[in-house]
Amino acid sequence: MTVATRKRKPADEGGAPFDRELDDLPQELRWREWMGRIEAVLFASASPVGREDLARVVGQGASVEMLIEDIQAELTGRPYELAQVTGGWMFRTRTQFADAIKAAADLGDRSLAFTEMEMGVLCAIAYHQPIDRAGLADIFGKEVSRDLLARLRYKDLIASGPRSPRPGAPHTFVTTETFLVTFDLQSVRDLPELELQRNEG
Known part of the structure; x- marks a missing residue:
């Protein structure tokens, strides 16, 4: 518990600053970690996330676009995709599952239904x-x-x-x-x- 508490302290109180570069990791593991960070940020956001915001969680020389391409490739066959929309990127369900989503929505929240x-x-x-x-x-x-x-x-x-x-x-x-x-x-x-x-x- 004390270790976790120390890690959560702000940098000005002696806590370690956020490590964007991950220089201590091998190149392949570093790339995987950057992909995971981008996915986590996108999953946590209800609105599109821009390139500048995503670049804050990866190394300075890393290509956000290439990381996103690798994430998109891994999502092939999944019911959701990582799509570029106005303002950046976001996760969304694939269109072929629209009927299933509507069927589920009919049981509960209809906030996006229109007359x-x-x-x-x-x-x-x-x-x-x-x-x-x-x-x-x-x-x-x-x-x-x-x-x-x-x-x-x-x-x-x-x-x-x-x-x-x-x-x-x-x-x-x-x-x-x-x-x-x-x-x-x-x-x-x-x-x-x-x-x-x-x-x-």
Whole structure:
């Protein structure tokens, strides 16, 4: 217990500083340890982790990208993968297991489930951002409820954007980084192109 306590002391109190370089290990073991550190950091994070943050836990000359490639190779055949998304890298389940995850989610937390209207409003904001409630009303032909917008905001999928140039300068809505991660997008430029269909007569 006393040994563990000593190791946990901050460096300014005499504890050993964090060893990034691991010079005392053979090269192969050092690489494996760096891979393990990157995996641990990614597993512990609920959001994407950037290259700069990952570089803090490996040696100065180590390539974060090469370490990640080795981790990705080891995950072949696993139900989850290490993916590059906006803002860095994160673990996520593979798409072929989406139905299994939905089936399990139906038994418990449905926080990521969307109603048809919620999904419609989210898409409208994604494609027309920044857009205010009046703009959404123009698209849907009716007013979009504040409760619906609050639910999307609670799920961290939308946020407040710049003020609208309309009279009264109402708030606009924009999508968030969580939106990009949820829908596997690097940026809003990766949104599928809309096929506008007009019903004549």
